[in-house]
Amino acid sequence: MSGTVRLTVGQAVVRFLGAQHTLRDGVEHRLIEGFFGIFGHGNVAGLGQALLQSDVDEPGRMPYWLARNEQGAVHAAAAFAKHRNRLSTLAVTTSIGPGATNMVTGAALATVNRIPVLLFPADVFASRNPDPVLQQLERPDARDVTVNDAFRPVSAFFDRVWRPEQLPAALLGAMEVLTDPARTGAVTIALPQDVQAEAHDWPTKLFEKRVWRVARQRPDLDAVAEAAAVIASAERPFIVAGGGVHYSEAEDALAAFADRHGIPVGQTQAGKGALPNGHPFDVGGVGATGTTAANALAATADVVIGIGTRYSDFTTASRSLFANPDVRFVNINVGSPDAAKLSGVAVTGDAREGIAALSDALAAYSTTGDYRTEVERARADWSSARSRIISRDWLTEGGTGRTSQVELLGILNQEVGDQDVVINAAGSAPGDLHKLFEPRSPKQYHVEYGFSTMGYEIAGALGVKMAEPGIQVVAIVGDGSYLMLAQEIVTAVAEGIKLVVVLIDNAGFASIGNLSESVGSQRFGTQYRFGEAAGSAAGGALPVDLALNLQSLGADVLRASTSSEFRDALRRALDAESTTAVYIQTDPLAPGSGDGAWWEVPVAEVSTLESTQEARSAYEADRRAQRPYL
Template sequence: MTQTRRLTVAQATIAFLGAQYSERDGVEHKLFAGAFGIFGHGNVAGLGQALLQAELEDPDLLPYVLGRNEQAMVHSAVAYARQKDRLQTWAVTTSVGPGATNMVTGAALATINRLPVLLLPADTFADRSASPLLQELELPQSGDVTVNDTFRAVSRYFDRVWRPEQLPSALLAAMRVLTDPAETGAVTICFPQDVQAQAHDWPVELFEKRVWHVARPAPERSLVDVAAEAIRSARRPVLVAGGGVHYSQATGALAAFSEATGIPVGQSQAGKGTLVYDHPQCLGAIGSTGTTAANAIARDADLVIGVGTRYSDFTTASRTAFQAEGVRFVNVNVAAIDSVKQSGLAITADARETLDALRVALDGHRVDDAYV
């Protein structure tokens, strides 16, 4: 017979989150450093009580930090995830209504920039016994839509737990997205306030330590060869380093590649610091807010190697930065939606693995010293 543990939905959620870990290259991290929260109508008697109980019984399980503004909590969680190379983040819980919708801008930021954050907004009563709630959205054409549905468009994964039995599948799906470097972003799980307090018998396995492996997809050998040939044939190549270089922990690989080949490196806003400022191959920022040197090299480049960049308008100066006739692109990105941009050669793979593979494939090749 399966051993069970009786907890409310809110208690089960906190116990589960505290047992989740990420792992890459054999190094484990607690997936959630803690939980930000502002308690009020909809979450104080559910997730709020569960967080307090966890803090009293096991302070290290999921430390709680009181927020003062919902949007600021999400931005703080996203910034933390960025500094942790997307291997660790925070959960954020709010009250129902405006407390929840105040998080929408932060959710959009996270999803657009491929940064993980878990949002746990309270929601209206699943059984509708108390409707309409304070500031509940009442639509004449629909009875199952709440203000939390605004998160659908800005979340990489969205779910609403209408019944306790739905919680395990929702949580597991959320962890899958949060730890996938190609799919990550804001994950939103809505909790109707009555469901939060409902007790259920959960299998104890749900609360055991679970380690989520963060993969490093290797580049296809044939694509590395094609990219290497394109680089060899280029007279004025430039590399654009984006935030993906940081998230892949590929700064060392980037330095080794640029030093071996002599190819100059411009940096997107998210890629700032991928090469130290005084590195011989570092051009600094590129694009709309770029340096004179970086944009001069970009303007005349006949090959652009994008590594871990999504080619935002600031990076490409609204598609005016790269002006050479016939300019070609080689794009290295773990996300296929980014690697196919600029009609380039798409290498959908890990930045560090690909830079190392290209350096080996280009052994002995170096740009003309007169180029830069």
């Protein structure tokens, strides 16, 4: 029956979102499962009042959680959505001004990684009666521009609701983008603070249950036939599996495809776990931080099959990895721009559907016994090398009294449960994890490396734990990243959400220190030490105790100094009932996971420093391997 209901804009938003669902493969999901937020003068009377009223009138229909940092709230929402294969997500509301702009980094992370999050930053008064309102940016040349316009370049969808009548179109447009696998990302609806509290007569139909079908786009058969012909001519095919394999839930299809046709599979950071550990054609991470097995096979491949990957510079080793002069590309991707990359044969469609169609078209195609033997040998050689790397006792070898990060990550790999999740994003750990970690289930490996955002780890762990409360979630965070954004530990403690935090303290930015050294900059500005202004203390270690900081935020803290102590502390943390952190100091100069492929970082073309001159010569030599792949 048609009719209207009188609600504020804020109340209409909350009621509408509670009625949105997704549907894929016959399974229905809530699209927006709750709100993170921090209230201020821009949203407390609008969305804040609406969320309170919803909680009173319909408890549990639209849960609200108080975040401690707006950026952290978006990271948690993105991690939640990623773990749910982009079929469900969370909304985030903030006040006007700095509360809103704090979300911009999180929005960029979500859009770069193609992860759906829904953002509601408050905005200026639409009436302009009290202009300039507190925290308003004044632009005399453009009165309709506010700080929220900063969201435009980092959002997959942006709208600003100046009048209540505009809200239905904005909401429906937002839901359409959120549920589109090819276009999804951060969806931003800026809500002027007076409009949020304004009442309007809404059609009741707006609040009826709405189901958004997340379609599995089937590829064009002509494109499949062309791709199959290219693959059928290959003697040394190689698969690059990206995050799209996970979002499509195509892991089983990929495993069957690789096994049937005898094609090795290298995995990007987002695609790690696309094949189960131990699969005969799993050759591990590929690219700048890839394994020796994957990179050697990729370098000689005559056909590269990219499935659900956007071919970042780390994956292609800055376009130097695929070195066969006759290499061709076949790309299965739900997004047509990604499918067309590297001048490949573009098979635009869902990963699972694309794999199935391609496998049928290939019929009896299979690689030779010699190539399969080569893959098996490469896997065995890498397995032996990996064992040597993670078992190396740097505590006694290095003479520094501190262990190495890679040894700790090896222990972590052994101790976490098969369905547990490890989370990381920035520093030297992503490279070591990509190369060394062997996931035993599709979701166990969760590294945000599209934006590689320092501070993602703890907030992301919170989001994953909320997405699947029954698993253990371990945030691996370095001291640099921890100091960027640790506040959501407080949120986890307040909500009774148990996390495990592994804080690895190497007194600085180890990854950038290594990079600085490689470009001839001698680790300048990468260590946490007293500066020159500190006088006699210049260059000395800082008296900072991050373990005490963890404890002050509400976590139980276990300190470890050796690998055996770390193993024991990790086991205790996993067994604990509340948020528990394991703190250990490592040697920043300890060897990492070993060399991968080249990654382009420019080196100063002229310099008086000998170290920079030598680095420039090496850079120019490495750059000769780059190819345009036209």
